[in-house]
Amino acid sequence: MTTEQNNSYKCSDLALATVISLSYPIEAIDRLNPRKAEFIFKRDDGLDTLIENYWRGELRVEPQTYFNQLRIIKSRLYGAE
Template sequence: MDNKYYQTSDIALATIISLSFPLIRITPQSSGKSLFVFKRNKEMEKLIEDYWFGTLKIEPKIYFNQLKTIKTRLYSEK
């Protein structure tokens, strides 16, 4: 995968990213995990940094509703 895409197997991070950026695809891996793929940009890099530093402020209901959406898409593609 080239550098213009960001991929993660972390469903929590993928959920956060997908609140602001479209999820391009979900790619199953032989390990049983899946990779969530997004088009990379500078705003996303800042969001990811804030996620890892624990400085994000997100409404819990919005997060959990998006997590349900991500899980629905994940399990429908298996």
């Protein structure tokens, strides 16, 4: 699930958040809902294009780079921030 608010973009999809975080820093992680965290990114036109390309299956990411970024995100999500 994703949410768009003004200049920020919230995303609870771990795979999408991983792809976005390869190009955009995670501004914050919203943990208000104990069952689902949301990653918050600063929104711009480039981010919107990246998300559209993700859902269209038009992105190409080097697998090891993706996996390493996923590990970093999981560490931030489940560890102390």
